[in-house]
Amino acid sequence: MLTKYEQQKIETTPKKFDVKDYFANKKNMVEAEILNVHKKIVMNKYPTWGQCFNDLEMEQLRGFIDIVDRKIQASNQRINMLKTIQQSDQTSFMQNTGQMQSVAPENVASPQSSQTDDLMNPFIDITEMINFSDLME
Missing domain, CATH: 1.20.5 (Single alpha-helices involved in coiled-coils or other helix-helix interfaces)
Structure with a gap:
């Protein structure tokens, strides 16, 4: 042992x-x-998750989700539209100058885009904007 x-x-x-x-x-x-x-x-x-959502009923939450989904889709459509406009502007610029080089990267900002143009865009409906700043505590 x-x-x-x-x-x-x-x-x-x-x-x-x-x-x-x-x-x-x-x-x-x-x-x-x-x-x-x-x-x-x-x-x-x-x-x-905000505390204000606790008081909402299921249908109200679904409506909120639908609104957010529509805004995401509208944003994606606007992004795609701006990308195609930028690419077409770059292509036409290159054709006009006689330089047939490759198209620049997509993340380069277009000279036509500005904040004032964003406010006048028909895809953005300012009346539907919801203020969520009071949710941040």
């Missing part, structure tokens, strides 16, 4: 916990706490 205990003791030698291990453990704990605080900050800054 003593030899079995001695063999077991030799096989499972405890790991030495020195100062280096202590500080590594503390560092991991602090990093985990910092990560949790960052998550809380993001959740407070960008909430995924």
